[in-house]
Amino acid sequence: MTIERNRIERLFAQKGSLADYKKLDEYFADEHLNKQVKEAIREQWENFDPDSDSDLAPVDNFHKQYFLLEQNGETTGGKHRLLFQFRQIAAILVAGLIIAGAIYFTRSKTAGIPAQEIQFYSHDGFRSQFTLPDGTTGWLGYNSVLKYHVDNDAVRTVELDGLAYFDVHHLDEKYPFQVTTPSKLNIEVLGTKFNVVSYSDENTCEVVLEQGSVSLNVHEKEVGQLKPNERMVFNIKENKLSKSIVNVHDFLAWKDGKLILHDLSLEETCVKLSRFYNTDIVLESEELKDKKVRLVLEDESLEEALALIALLFPVEYEVVERNMIDNNSFTKKKIILKLKKKMD
Numbered sequence: 001m002t003i004e005r006n007r008i009e010r011l012f013a014q015k016g017s018l019a020d021y022k023k024l025d026e027y028f029a030d031e032h033l034n035k036q037v038k039e040a041i042r043e044q045w046e047n048f049d050p051d052s053d054s055d056l057a058p059v060d061n062f063h064k065q066y067f068l069l070e071q072n073g074e075t076t077g078g079k080h081r082l083l084f085q086f087r088q089i090a091a092i093l094v095a096g097l098i099i100a101g102a103i104y105f106t107r108s109k110t111a112g113i114p115a116q117e118i119q120f121y122s123h124d125g126f127r128s129q130f131t132l133p134d135g136t137t138g139w140l141g142y143n144s145v146l147k148y149h150v151d152n153d154a155v156r157t158v159e160l161d162g163l164a165y166f167d168v169h170h171l172d173e174k175y176p177f178q179v180t181t182p183s184k185l186n187i188e189v190l191g192t193k194f195n196v197v198s199y200s201d202e203n204t205c206e207v208v209l210e211q212g213s214v215s216l217n218v219h220e221k222e223v224g225q226l227k228p229n230e231r232m233v234f235n236i237k238e239n240k241l242s243k244s245i246v247n248v249h250d251f252l253a254w255k256d257g258k259l260i261l262h263d264l265s266l267e268e269t270c271v272k273l274s275r276f277y278n279t280d281i282v283l284e285s286e287e288l289k290d291k292k293v294r295l296v297l298e299d300e301s302l303e304e305a306l307a308l309i310a311l312l313f314p315v316e317y318e319v320v321e322r323n324m325i326d327n328n329s330f331t332k333k334k335i336i337l338k339l340k341k342k343m344d
Helices: 005-012 018-029 034-047 063-069 086-095 248-256 266-277 302-312
Strands: 103-110 113-122 128-131 137-140 144-150 156-167 177-180 185-189 193-198 204-211 214-218 221-226 230-235 240-245 259-265 280-284 292-297 315-320 334-339
Touching: 005 018, 005 034, 018 034, 113 128, 156 248, 185 193, 185 204, 193 248, 204 214, 204 248, 221 230, 221 240, 248 259, 259 266, 266 280, 266 292, 266 302, 292 302, 302 315, 302 334
Parallel strands: 156 177, 280 334
Antiparallel strands: 103 113, 113 144, 128 137, 137 156, 144 156, 156 193, 177 185, 185 214, 193 204, 204 230, 214 221, 230 240, 259 292, 315 334
């Protein structure tokens, strides 16, 4: 009997199911499989590499959960002992604590009012939960940065570059909650639940409201409001807003490790798959880039997702494996999608 390595891969990618968690615990309990699972976790652990392009130093860049593993403060010879406490790693996986980010918290005082700033980072292939000092909770999505601070007017402000879901803690009207984005489309609420997608390298910003109401503004001018189950998309290049009624759960499924694609272009799909699987996926076909994709992914591996794409469109793909670079980190795996060559 051998272990199913794809289960461990899904857990490290935070796409594991309850069955995967239970199976991992069974592997550790089985004396015949214990060695295999340790080797599989060692391989995943050693190959795990935060984004080498990040401005954060490696010690700040989540450090392979060093601090979670060693939070008990035990040391050997003046240095923290690590890295292979397999049970602790398994506990982190099962608890869903592979956060792939760093959190910073600073306080200062200005005019007697406490100022707070927090930064959250989440890398490609990972999502993480967060709790802010005001009681607001939420999820930070793939390759995203979230910065929170309370200014001197007691306005709670979040700067988002990426994907996030917010469950805003309601305070009185003196303490509004604002989300600013790279698109300059900003959101103001008091207490509500909503999803925002706004990456600095994309030309659109999307807001989907689950509960409550939100006010939207561009350059401090209100441009609209949303009711539950409404979606607003802001096209930056065209300076255009479009509102529609949607099934909100489709847009929140990413929190549960699902990727739901509804009529996205294949080019956009490659971007989302890249973030979802922590892999660079490049489409080298002008002919196919605007083809529409309808797909739901949950427990599928990258290889299975690519196989589904190949069923939908006449594509073939080339895999460029990870390579070590000068700073002893690794490049991401790269997938190149091409139009399938016609047989003679």
